[in-house]
Amino acid sequence: MQDPLSVGYVAARRVLAPKELRRKLLLQVNPGHVALVTSPGRKAVLGPGIHELRKPDGPLNICWFPQGPVGRADGRPFPCPIPITEGKLADGCFAGLLCGFKIRIWDPEGFMFSFLAGGRLLDVEELEVRTRELVKRAFIEALSSCSSRDLEEPAFSIFLEHTANLALAGVGLRISSLELASSTCKGPFRSLKELLSELRKGLSFPSKEEKATSLREKLELLSKRPWLLKKPERGPRDWIDSWLSFWTGLLEDWMWANGRFYIGIDELRSAGPFSKMDKQDLGEVFKASRKEIGERKGRVFLREVLDALCSSTTNWALENGLYELSSSALMELLGLSKQEAEALLEELVARGSCEWAERGRSVLFSP
Known part of the structure; x- marks a missing residue:
């Protein structure tokens, strides 16, 4: 039986029923791999080579996996980000962490039952997602008992590695290496809402103030001339064109001022001055705006x-x-x-x- 592991896969399991087995079975384990072989009353871990297995008394489980550290296929570690919005500390501060880690299969049988139930191939991407979720949850919980000063301690990375090992022990894995690539700490804040407000202030948005000024001017004009809410019913075509131009310009300014770029008509019906417009008139403004500003999938799109x-x-x-x-x-x-x-x-x-x-x-x- 050939070793099924190839590039992009990190483990494979085959479950053979007694009727599928001959008296003897030749098992291949490629260099850099090991195989866990279990059957009733027997368990063995086999290294690289060709191994002759005798027919067992019951089902035969074979699990191939790598000998050394496991990370991404290109050799990089698995990333584990903790966004600052989720890393609340005990002293009211918030911390964002970016770690990279590689793992080892420490308990092959526990790993097999956790990740390869029923017999299958396990790819690197799935292993990354599942282990990252375990480690991430553990880090968030651990941070809740830390202070901002703890993040500055030289032993903080060791603490993170220990935390990750505890999280992975139940699935047969251990950390091979862990690096704290980057961290950010802010606060203290009285609440998450206060942190979010602080984060919003930090986003630099080109031309936003200029467009906000233009929007204020148009809204002031609208307050003085409320009849602009209604499409002209009489008069030359130029009046209607000017009315549409005013509203498409107002919508573009509103999108710039609010950092919006992809708007549907349902959203406009409840947004700012557009909510005061007649449904049919708003429909005409929306149609003209898709033509003048831009369109994607039936919505106004401002690239x-x-x-x-x-x-x-x-x-x-x-x-x-x-x-x-x-x-x-x-x-x-x-x-x-x-x-x-x-x-x-x-x-x-x-x-x-x-x-x-x-x-x-x-x-x-x-x-």
Whole structure:
């Protein structure tokens, strides 16, 4: 039986019923791998080579896995980000951490039953996701009993490694190496809400103030001329064109001032001055705005705002300990819609500014 492990896979398990077995079985274990072989009354760990196995009295379990440290296929460690919004400390401060770790399979049988139930191949990406989630939860819990001073202690990395080992022990794994690549600490704050307010202030947004001024001017004009809420019913076509131009300009200023780039008509019906418009008139403004500003999938799309957000977000995230940034965090921090948050993450990944932590939901920033 050939060793099934290849590039991109970290473990494999075969379960053979007695009727599938001959009197003897030749088992291959490639260099750098080991195999755990179990059957009723027997357990053995076999190194590289060709091994002759006698037919057991019951089912035969074979699990191949690597001998040495396990990380990503390119040799890099698995990243484990703790965004500052989740790293609350005992003294009211918040900490963001970015660690990298490699693991060893310490208890082959425990590992096999935890990750390879029923017999299957385990790829590196799945192992990374599952171990990172275990380690991340343990780190967040451990941070809740730490103070901001503890993060400055030389032994803090050792504390993190011990914490990770406790989290991984139940699935047959241990830390081979762990590095604290970056950390950020802010506070103290009375609440998470106060931290979020501080984080929002740190995002530099080009031309935002200029557009906000333009928006204020248009809103002031609208307050003095409330009839602008209604499309002209009579008069030359120029009046209607001017009315549409005013509202498409107001919408563009509103999108810039609020950092919005992907708006549907349902959102406009409850946003600012647009909520006061007649449904049919708003529909005409929305149609004209898609033509004048831009369109994507039936929504108004302002590429320049997306570009500005992309150019600002990476440094802002790294400087503020947001090593992992989710779509839900973007919605809360920046007031984006779900569609906008997901589109921003996709654009950041496409530009090479970050990588997916959980595809479609969160990204990982590295210094």
